[in-house]
Amino acid sequence: MPTATSFKALGKGNGLPFCTTELAVEPVNGSIGMTINAYNSLYATWNGGTFSGLSSGQGFSQPFSNILNAMPFFWNLYNFNLSSSVSATVGSFNQSATVSNLAISQTVEIEPKDRACRFTTPNFRDNDSSAYVNFLFSGIYYFGTGANKKYYWGLISTSINPGVGVGNILPRTYENRQNLNEYEDFVFSITSDVKIAMAFYSATAFDSVTANATINSVNYYTY
Numbered sequence: 001m002p003t004a005t006s007f008k009a010l011g012k013g014n015g016l017p018f019c020t021t022e023l024a025v026e027p028v029n030g031s032i033g034m035t036i037n038a039y040n041s042l043y044a045t046w047n048g049g050t051f052s053g054l055s056s057g058q059g060f061s062q063p064f065s066n067i068l069n070a071m072p073f074f075w076n077l078y079n080f081n082l083s084s085s086v087s088a089t090v091g092s093f094n095q096s097a098t099v100s101n102l103a104i105s106q107t108v109e110i111e112p113k114d115r116a117c118r119f120t121t122p123n124f125r126d127n128d129s130s131a132y133v134n135f136l137f138s139g140i141y142y143f144g145t146g147a148n149k150k151y152y153w154g155l156i157s158t159s160i161n162p163g164v165g166v167g168n169i170l171p172r173t174y175e176n177r178q179n180l181n182e183y184e185d186f187v188f189s190i191t192s193d194v195k196i197a198m199a200f201y202s203a204t205a206f207d208s209v210t211a212n213a214t215i216n217s218v219n220y221y222t223y
Contacts, residue, residue, distance in 0.1 A: 002078055004221035007113035015071040018119040018139060020151065022047060026143045027060040027152055029185075029197040031174040055156055059171035060141065062187065062195040063150035069193040070140055070151065074121060075112045076220040079105045080190060082133065084162040084169065084213040088183075090206045097163030099131045101216045112221055123157070132161040132168075137194075153194060160188075160198070160213050167202030169211055176201050183209035190215055 012019050024043045025032045032039055040053035064070070081103055087096035106122040115122075119139045126133040138154040160169040170176050172185060176199075183206065185199035200211035 001219050001222050004076070004112045004223055006223050007116070009113075009116040011116075014067055016067070016074055016140070017116045020067065020140045020142045023141050023143045023152075026150070027063070027141075030059045030061070030155070030172045031177065032060070034174055035178075036175070055138065055154075057156060057173065057175065058138075059155035059158065059173040059196075061137075061153035061155060062197060063143075063152055064193045065150060066193075067140065067142075067151050070153070072220060073191060073194055074137075075115060077121065077124075078219045078221050079103060079124065080218045081216040082160070082213055083216055084131075084133075084160050084211075086162055086164045086167075086169070086200060086209070086211045088164065088166050088200070088202065088204075088206045088209045090204065095164050095166050097131070097161075099126075099128060099162040102126050102128055102131060102133065102162075104133055104135065120156075130163045132159065132163075134159050155196065158196070166204055166206075167200055169198050169213055170201050172197045172199050181205050184211040186212060188213050188215075191218060 011017050024046050036054050036058050081101050083100045085098040104124045104126050107125050110122040121137040124135040134157050136157040138156045141152045143150050155171050158171055180201040183200045187195050188198045189195045200209050
């Protein structure tokens with residue numbers, strides 16, 4: 001694994017270079033149960049202040065209970081490998097594709113020391129022309145208080161496609177579930193603390209769909 005340059009950062013007192021953002025609604029399976037526009041409108045002055053709002057297409061990971069568990073993933077994630085397959089059938093038409101042990105690397109390598117002024121992870125993508133995989137984790141959100149506080153990675157620009165032209169594996173956001181046909185939902189686990197509720201989505205209605213994605217390995221910087 002690559003060796004990172006040692007550094008010190010003051011951070012925000014939570015082990016990260018950014019503050020977590022409180023949510024007015026608890027996400028369930030990656031969705032806050034309404035459109036992002038509706039959320040931003042309803043909670044424009046959330047918590048007594050001016051609320052900056054969620055990003056268009058915002059999704060959320062499954063909850064995790066200890067924010068310290070996010071530190072290795074944010075600071076030290078170098079790359080990961082995944083396998084994925086999709087098969088979609090309607091009538092006599094079938095399209096399928098599979099990728100195995102696909103390397104998902106940083107679009108532009110950002111060493112840990114250079115992440116101190118960021119609130120997103122680096123953008124992780126594949127280098128396989130026949131597939132398309134993209135992950136970008138944006139900030140950390142929380143819901144609840146005290147011992148009941150739950151944390152969530154924000155998700156933007158996140159999708160898995162092993163090479164089919166009829167849809168994508170996407171986070172189960174409200175918008176995706178309302179605007180597209182949903183098939184084969186599952187939980188995609190990158191680590192034990194980074195899990196995403198995902199499903200195959202398509203504008204086309206299919207008779208049957210099988211879709212999955214699994215992690216083969218996760219690699220971190222060492223010091």
